[in-house]
Amino acid sequence: MINECRFCDIIKGETQSYIVFEDAISMAFLDIRPLFPGHILLIPRIHYETLLDLPVNLIEPLFGNAKFLSNIIEKALNAQGSLILINNKVSQSIPHLHIHIIPRNKGDGLKGFFWPRIPYKDVDSIREMQRKITEFVLKYKE
Numbered sequence: 001m002i003n004e005c006r007f008c009d010i011i012k013g014e015t016q017s018y019i020v021f022e023d024a025i026s027m028a029f030l031d032i033r034p035l036f037p038g039h040i041l042l043i044p045r046i047h048y049e050t051l052l053d054l055p056v057n058l059i060e061p062l063f064g065n066a067k068f069l070s071n072i073i074e075k076a077l078n079a080q081g082s083l084i085l086i087n088n089k090v091s092q093s094i095p096h097l098h099i100h101i102i103p104r105n106k107g108d109g110l111k112g113f114f115w116p117r118i119p120y121k122d123v124d125s126i127r128e129m130q131r132k133i134t135e136f137v138l139k140y141k142e
Contacts, residue, residue, distance in 0.1 A: 007043050007096040021069060025061050028069055028101070035102050035110070038077045042066055042099040049095045050088040066099050079103035083110075 009015035
């Protein structure tokens with residue numbers, strides 16, 4: 001178990017949180033620095049640092065809960081949609097896997113993504129990127 005994980009402390013009840021959902025494998029609570037009111041974080045109860053560390057048998061139940069909570073957030077807040085987001089390592093403020101579920105509405109001020117888009121130079125550069133990625137897909141595919 002990792003030392004000094006704020007999310008693990010929330011799971012143990014040692015840190016204040018505003019829980020909105022919990023089951024045997026996960027817990028969701030309000031983000032204390034929300035992008036919009038109603039922004040929640042869904043975490044697995046067992047400490048996994050990133051999505052890559054999550055065991056295969058937990059993928060379906062965890063993402064099933066993300067789907068459920070996305071629907072709940074939209075209904076509860078009369079939101080037009082939601083943004084589901086995971087950071088792996090870069091921009092991950094707490095190294096415990098967490099899924100952001102953020103209510104969205106047209107005109108809410110969030111423009112596209114949080115980062116600049118960098119277009120491909122030309123069709124050849126697109127094809128080269130496609131080749132690099134598919135090469136690894138074929139190499140590592142089960």
